[in-house]
Amino acid sequence: MSNHPSILITGANGFTGQHACEYFSHAGYEVIATTRSKTNMSSNIQQEHLDLLNHKEVYHLISRTKPQYLLHLAGQNNVSDSWEDPLSTLEANVLSTAYLIDALHRINPSCKILIIGSSLQNQSITEYPSHPYSLSKALQSILAKGWSHLYNLHIMEAKPSNLIGPGYSNGVCALFAQKIVKMEQGKMQPMLEVHNLLASRDFLDVRDAVSAYDMIFQKGVAGETYDISSGELRSLGEIVNELKQLSTIGFSTKSANNMLGDQQKVISSHKIRQLGWENKIPFQTSIKSILDFYRQNEHNSLSL
Template identity: 50%
Template sequence: MNPQHKLLITGASGFTGQHACKHFVNAGFDVTAIINNNAYENDDVHIERCDLTNKDEVNNLIKKVNPHYLLHLAGQNHVGQSWIDPIFSLEANSLSTAYLIDALRQEYPACKIVVAGSALQFNPANMSTLTHPYSLSKTLQVLIAQSWGVLYNMHIVIAKPSNLIGPGYSNGVCSIFAKKVADMENNKAEKVLEVNNPNVQRDFIDVRDAVSAYETLLLRGESGEIYDIASGKNHSLKDILNRLESLTTVKFELKSQSNEILERKAEIIPIKLMELGWKPSFSFESSLLDILNFYRGNLK
């Protein structure tokens, strides 16, 4: 193991974090997984508990681990929850990032950092693009990270992933649909799927491809840059449901509140990331099958 590959991963017990821990261990990194109150077991990594909204705990963590790399995945990622408790979203997404980066500035400023932003960030120059407190918290997170990079000459890269999908417990729409189908197969749910508008389009990228992109950015990303992580293809909710229906013998009814035809969204082409040598490995179809099989094997 390369002694210069000491990696700190925050949010390690989450959907992306668990995939990240597995990926980076297999890639030869010495991984320290940061969790807060969630249960998490992994014999292949060092596990540390830390409340990232507590400045003293963060400072002590960085002094103890002294990482060469930081992959910052932790945070509050639910739009609805951000309306209920906007201050917590600011603390979990923005303030925690400031504490982490500033602790590294003091203890190990040469650390290479990747901060996971969001496709839901807004343009601060146009306040009409601000739609919810979650967007505010993620935008401030990115501004803080970029500012420390400029002010203190730190190596900080921003990743901007689209909608992550793949096996594992997730609150994403593909996982919600797949779980419902798996429940239908076992007669644990009514054979009906409800959506607001099946014509809504989104870009989906497999979480395993996203984690591979994070490695690319840690090793070759340019400081101060923002890199889109996306498949480059949009899929409607109806498309997801049609593909899931092709993967099961269950026939289900689709109920929608609206069938309004929406303007086609521009595709997100991750050109800068691909120029670094990254390319996705998982097709949309294989990701959906892996999600469905995960829930088939983890029925509750």
């Protein structure tokens, strides 16, 4: 039997999941990674491919692995897709969470559980949701807090801001970078269309977010929710200017709407910082790593 702590990471082949697997493996954890289908992973990671909406499969997985930690990243996180298929979004984000928590409650109740929420979700179920995705994450949060209270489980929640960094992502920074790489290769006209250059968001490197998740496992309080952010709003125009400085070609921008109304509220990460966490990767380093990633992996990039 291994002397290393074991962690179950769901959604392991996603943007954050791949970084989480690498981080926790290097930190000395025994990593058990779940994916919907088989994918290439490091040989020291135990890969389990299953459907988290299959209650029996989830129960058997927990019975076999009995993890000490659960990092629940899997789910449907695309707002547009949630409008197209709200029921599947509810299933992916709520039912999968219920099956995992219930299995751990019955088999391994000492497991520390971290549910990853979103800065896009409703703060309260009494608020009207802005989209089905927000509703699904709010329900997921209520479910987690309810199970934690009813069954005395060590469940915590983390709500990161907009995550950026190297890897395949459908975030705005990644989409800009992919287009610029195509421009550099002569496959697109040197014109970047941006809906609103003045729209502002909090951007945080995914690697800093994963280190925050580890900090929560070690020092977090059961039942607490931890917001994770850089604490600084940046406009899409700032991102474009940063990419222009890094690009090998000049390009122009076209914006359909430059109204100041599209501003994200500043997200306070006071609670997680009290635990000793701090974000260490500069914004400029994150942007460069995204552009470099797509230059090296352009043939596998998303279709634009």
